[in-house]
Amino acid sequence: DQQVKQNSPSLSVQEGRISILNCDYTNSMFDYFLWYKKYPAEGPTFLISISSIKDKNEDGRFTVFLNKSAKHLSLHIVPSQPGDSAVYFCAADTSGTYKYIFGTGTRLKVLA
């Protein structure tokens, strides 16, 4: 049973517009949610995180929203830039276990 799901394998967005990447989870015990960005032939890099007690966290062009009742989080990128084209992974963490559960990833393509 997949505890963290990213149901959209790919997404294309025009440069300057908003990109919205979605992630659903099933385990209400997760304490933190994280987004990682991955370019081809590189390792994933940390982008932004949110605690389960928050509903929003913002860092520059990136905002993560958490809806606990729906067990859903989303990453908003505004405005989208061609350099944002990458695979984005959602991950969930239970404090103290140090182990992440990753989603399957969404490939974002930002069109110039």
Next chain:
Amino acid sequence: DAEITQSPRHKITETGRQVTLACHQTWNHNNMFWYRQDLGHGLRLIHYSYGVHDTNKGEVSDGYSVSRSNTEDLPLTLESAASSQTSVYFCASSEGISGGAPDTQYFGPGTRLTVL
């Protein structure tokens, strides 16, 4: 600057061979992890370690082993490589923060392994 490195970056081997992938971090992190990335599966945890001489099985540990003899290194060994183990392998490390903040993992650049 602190970093995490993996070697080799690419490896081709034959079925049945033993293969060892190296992971070295200079963050002085307690925790180290090995993942494999496959299309449609995302990143799946193979083995992890919370410190020297500590190792634990992850979600997909069959056919793999690790050992942690020092803080910096966590080599991953495929005892008898199988074609199903063709994948991209990522090593990661984290400080081991508990409570108050997520324990951010930092990833290496990956090793692409092909088993023929």
